[in-house]
Amino acid sequence: MSYNEFTIENYLRKKGCLIGKGNRIYTKNFGSEPYLVKIGNHCTIAAGVLFITHDGGTWVFRNEIPNLNVFGKIEIKNNCFIGITSIILPNISIGPNSVVGAGSVVTKDVPPNTVVAGVPARVICSIEEYKEKCINKWEALSLRGLRDSWEEQLKEYFWGCEGDR
Known part of the structure; x- marks a missing residue:
C-alpha cells in the first residue's frame, strides 16, 4: 500500500x-x-517529523514507582509548516502562521507569526520577514511559464547550463 497525505490523515x-x-x-x-x-x-507536516507526547525517561524510576508516566499535549495552530525530521516535544503549542525549520527540536512554545529553527529551536525571524526573503528569492529567479517548464530555467540559474549535464 502506498501512503499519501490522505491515507495518513485517515489513519x-x-x-x-x-x-x-x-x-x-x-x-x-x-x-x-x-x-x-x-x-x-x-498545515504541512513534512516527512520524518516526530511528535513526542510523553517523557520516556520516567523508565529509570519504574522499579521505585511502577506506574509513573508524564504526558503532554501538542497543538499545531492554523497555517503552520513543520519542516522535515523536526521533533516536537510534549506540552508544546505552535502558534498560527508559523514555520519550524527542517531538523529542529521544539522544546518551547512557538509564538504566532514566527519562524523557528535549530536545536533547540529558537526564533529566527518574523513570518513577514520570511515572506520578504522568499519574495526576493522568487523574483531573483525570474521563472517564466508553468511549473512543469521550470526545470531548464532552474538548471540554468543554479548550474549555468541548459539541459542535461
Whole structure:
C-alpha cells in the first residue's frame, strides 16, 4: 500500500489525532498517544517529523514507582509548516502562521507569526520577514511559464547550463 497525505490523515484520525481541514501530512510518527496531538487547518507536516507526547525517561524510576508516566499535549495552530525530521516535544503549542525549520527540536512554545529553527529551536525571524526573503528569492529567479517548464530555467540559474549535464 502506498501512503499519501490522505491515507495518513485517515489513519491518524482513527488513532484519535484531532486534525483540521486542508492539511498535508507526510508522517505517521505521532507517538504512542496520537490522541494528544491537535493540528489546525492548512498545515504541512513534512516527512520524518516526530511528535513526542510523553517523557520516556520516567523508565529509570519504574522499579521505585511502577506506574509513573508524564504526558503532554501538542497543538499545531492554523497555517503552520513543520519542516522535515523536526521533533516536537510534549506540552508544546505552535502558534498560527508559523514555520519550524527542517531538523529542529521544539522544546518551547512557538509564538504566532514566527519562524523557528535549530536545536533547540529558537526564533529566527518574523513570518513577514520570511515572506520578504522568499519574495526576493522568487523574483531573483525570474521563472517564466508553468511549473512543469521550470526545470531548464532552474538548471540554468543554479548550474549555468541548459539541459542535461
